[in-house]
Structure formats: C-alpha cells, structure tokens
Amino acid sequence: MANSSSHKLSYIIFFLSLSTFASAALKVGFYRSSCPEAEAIIKNAVDRAVSRNPGIAAGLIRMHFHDCFVRGCDGSVLLESTPGNPAERYHPANFPTLRGFEVIDEAKAKIEAICPQTMSCADILAFAARDSANKVGGINYAVPAGRRDGCISRKEEAGTLPSFTFNAEKLASEFAKRGLSVSEMVTLSGAHSIGIAHCPTFSKRLYSFNETHSQDPSMDPSYADYLKNKCPPPRGDRSEEAAMALDFSTPHRLDNRYYIELKKNRGLLTSDQTLLSSSLTSKMVLKNANDGSKWAAKFAKAMVKMGKIDVLTGSQGEIRRHCSFVN
Ligand code: HEM
Ligand SMILES: *[C@@H]1O[C@H](CO)[C@@H](O)[C@H](O)[C@H]1NC(C)=O
Secondary structure (H helix, E strand, O other): OOHHHHHHHHHHHHHHHHHHHHHHEOOOOOOOOOOOHHHHHHHHHHHHHHHOOHHHHHHHHHHHHHHHHOOOOOHHHOOOOEEEEEOOOHHHOOOOOOOOOHHHHHHHHHHHHOOOOOOHHHHHHHHHHHHHHHHHHHHOOOOOOOOEEEOOOOOOHHHHHHOOOHHHHHHHHHHHHHHOOHHHHHHHHHHHOOOOEHHHHOOOHOOOOOOOOOOOOOOOOHHHHHHHHOOOOOOOOHHHHHEEOOOOOOOOOOOOHHHHHHHOOOOOOHHHHHHHOOOOOHHHHHHHHHHHHHHHHHHHHHHHHHHHOOOEOOOOOOOOOOOOOOO
C-alpha cells in the first residue's frame, strides 16, 4: 500500500517535472523559422528611435527590468488600463517616466503584418532591450525567446519594484526574491550608466537627508551643489519635472563609468551610492570599476537571467495582437 502510493507519487512528480521542463525553457533562435525577419525589424526600430533620442535606449532597458520584476517577463508593463483596472504602467514607479512604448508598438505592428500572432510582446521587449544595450554600449548577447504574453496588469503590483531609497541589503533581498544574486544586482545596477532620474528621486539627499544632516554625507559636496542648481528645493510644483543624468561622466554610453562615479561619491540615487557604502557590495563595485569588459560580459549574462524571471511559455498566456491590449 505504502509502496504503491509512493510509486504513484513518483509518477506524478515525474510527469510534473516533465511538463515544467517542456514549457519552461526559452530558446535562442525561437523565431528562426516562424518569423525570420522579426529580430531585424526590432533592431531597425530601436536603431532609428535611439538615433533620434539616445534616452530611448535607457527607457527600453529599464522597461524590460520593470516588466520582469513584476509578474515575470510577460509584457504586463505594456498593457493599458481597462475600466476599473489601472495598469502597472500607471504606477508612480513607471508613470510618467517610463519611455519607449512607441518603439515596441511600432515593431509589433510591423511584425504582425508579416507574421500574425507569432511573436510575443514580452519577447519583443527583451530583444529591444538587448538591441539598446548593443547600440549604446556595444554589448551583445543572444536572447533566449519563447515568452508568452500575460493577460493581467495591476497598478499596485508595480509597488513591489525596488525603491531608490533602498540600501544594499534591501536591494539584495528584492533581487533574491527573483532569483538574482547580490553580484547580479550590482552588475545590473550598471544600467544606471545611461539615462536620467527626476529630481524627486534624489532631492531628499540634497535638502532633507535626516535630522542631523540636511545633505547626504555620502555624496560629493561639489556634485551636490551641481545637482542643487538644477533641482531647487521641492515646492510641489513643476520644478520637479527636471531630471539629471544617472551617470555624470558618460550619460549616453552604457559602460562601467557608473562604478567609477560611485567611487567619487557621485552616485545619483541612494540605491546607487549604497552599493559602494555597504560592505556587502563595495568590493563588487570596485571590481566593476576596474574592469569594464568583465563587467560588460557579466551584464550580458545577468540580462539573460533577468529575462527568464517567471516567464510564461508553451500554451500559457497568449500572443497579443497589440502590445497594449489583451486579445
Ligand atoms: C537596483 C534597484 C534599482 C532601483 C532602485 C532603480 C531606480 C531607478 C530610478 C528611481 C530611476 C529614475 C526614474 C526617473 O526618475 O525617471 C531609474 C532609471 C533607470 N533605471 Fe533603474 N533602478 C534599479 C535597477 C535597475 C536595473 C536592474 C536596470 C536595468 C537592468 C535599470 C535601468 C534603468 C535605466 C536605464 C534608467 C534610466 C531610464 C531613462 O532614462 O528613461 N535600473 N532607476
Ligand atoms: C544621519 O545620517 C548620518 C550619516 O549617514 C548618520 O551618521 C546619522 O546617524 C544620521 N542621524 C540620524 C538622526 O538618523
């Protein structure tokens, strides 16, 4: 009796694991026969958009991160709100700063025209992030694909994204929840080598740090002066729309200069500078500062891993016709 039920159990476990393996693996070249031109279409759309505005590369890399960290890489960040259901993209962590939606929509429209309902929006976003990293950083990697699109997007769920106020320990625990190591967290933070952050994300560090320090002592004072000049004390008005480069030295180049800036105490966000201040991560920062090509290789690997978080595959989810709407 005990024997036969444990037999049954092992059969169940066997088939369960078989079915998760069958559906869980993303594959490089997933669209090679079903839509051979798709990757080139995406690359072309990214190339043109980023040539017009280099900030779009930053936007697309960030968008892939925000997609993957909320409900997995399922394109949920791309969905529009529906009556009674505000979508992820309208959470303050995403709105109004997340950018590049129009590039995904353009690529999707062109791909639908030649291969209807074949390539998921989640995959288009993963490719677009890679193409962005390639265009502004010369970083290249193959993107395993086969993600399917989710049908749910809830504004409040974007509240689980890591905050710019977090210290290294809190950041590490958020990344660990998604299967990413401390070192991968530090490596991926190197994406802040491009793009911008708006004044409200760092003005506390300039004006109201804590009871004893109005200014964050972990910030280079001359860098703080420079920032204060662009970001006046918050008045709750339009002054908050100003934004500063996340990487003071090479704001449009995805490289390891971000880590070198951290060593000069010129990290813009608390969540940046903490990587140097914390003993958990400081050695990793120094390593990345010293070896740009090693960092780039680790960045490529970590992007691939991030792109696998909680993906839908096989017959799960759907292939959206339009990235902003479920079918
Ligand atoms: C470690 C935790 C992280 C926190 C707390 C964080 C937070 C932020 C914040 C507050 C901004 C500025 C948004 C704005 O005001 O416009 C930003 C921008 C950005 N983030 Fe992160 N981020 C993190 C990790 C990452 C990761 C892992 C990536 C990608 C791999 C990434 C890519 C970017 C990019 C490229 C920008 C610039 C976006 C643009 O210019 O449009 N971030 N991040
Ligand atoms: C304010 O920040 C400084 C520097 O991080 C720290 O040493 C001090 O303990 C903090 N003070 C309070 C009251 O939190």
